[in-house]
Amino acid sequence: MSALSYLCEYESNSEDSDCDNKNTSDVKKIKLHVPDLSDIVVAPRDTYKDNPEVHGYRIRSFPHERGNWASFVYVKYPDVEFFNILIDKLQKELCCIEESWQPCEDIHISLSKTFILKYHLITPFTSSLQKIVSDTDCFDLAFDALKVYCNEEKTRTFVALEVDYFCNKHLTKLSQKIDEVLKEYKLPKFHDSPSFHASLLWINGNKKTELKNNLENLNIILKQHLHEYSKTTCISRVNCKIGNKYFQYSFQ
Known part of the structure; x- marks a missing residue:
């Protein structure tokens, strides 16, 4: 019974x-x-085991944890062909030095660091972000030179396109607005003196010293590319990626 x-x-x-x-x-x-x-x-509790082979042996900035949504705010450059052609030229040059250089996926210009957002904060955070960027004026985005960057942990090196002087002024004002939202939710703000750029190629480890002597040759390739494909594009929105969710916020 x-x-x-x-x-x-x-x-x-x-x-x-x-x-x-x-x-x-x-x-x-x-x-x-x-x-x-x-x-x-x-049923066992969900467990996650990191597989470095899946993401090219890149090292995580923070461990994967259920309920934590990796997030960041950024601007997209719509001309994918402009990047693809340049990346192909630069990769051929760099692979003569070291073959491990890989093209970056989903090329963008960061307006925040990567931060952790809890699920219940997604809706209010995105609403605050939309409100604060809605009064931003559209501006032209153009690039000036190639630079070499390392992430904060010094585990990866990037070859990136740095934006020009005028675009840098607009992006600085925009990132300061976004910092206000991040502060409201007790999240880390962006760098004090940010260098706005679009990363094109990456490699594991700190390779800044090795690339120092090759940077001039890379910028010659860039100048030729800009001469052939020289143009600016209007930026009228900000993007935000929260986990596997994507959001867009249009300017006025």
Whole structure:
């Protein structure tokens, strides 16, 4: 007999005793049967094991944890062909030095560091972000030179396109607005003196010293490329990636 059946029998006996006005001391107490749960499969807690091969042996800035959404705010440059042609030229030059250089995916210009956002904060955070960037004026985006960067942990090196002087002024004002939202949610703000850039190629390790002597040749390639494909593009929105979710916020 199941535990539920015993419980029903117990309740039935109790009701009968009430109807017969019997003393509570005369009620027969039923000892419930303890069910055998040994054959029931218990689902284990979610676990995550990092596989470096999946992401080119890149080292995470912070460990994967359920409920934590890796997030960042950025600007997109819409002309993908402009980047692809330049990346191909630069990669051929760099692979003569070291073959491990890889093209960056989803090329963008960061307006924040990568930060952790809890799920319940996604909606209010995105609403605050939309509100604060809505009064931004559109501006032209153009690039000036190639530079070499390392991430904060010095585990990866990047060859990147640095934006020109005028675009840098617009992006600085925009990032300061975004810093206000980050501060509201107690999240780390962007760099004090940011160097706005679009990373094109990456390699594991700190290779800044090795690339110092080759940077001039890379910028010659860039100048030729800009001469052939010279143009600016208008930026009218900000993007935000939160985990696997993408958001866009248009300017006025």
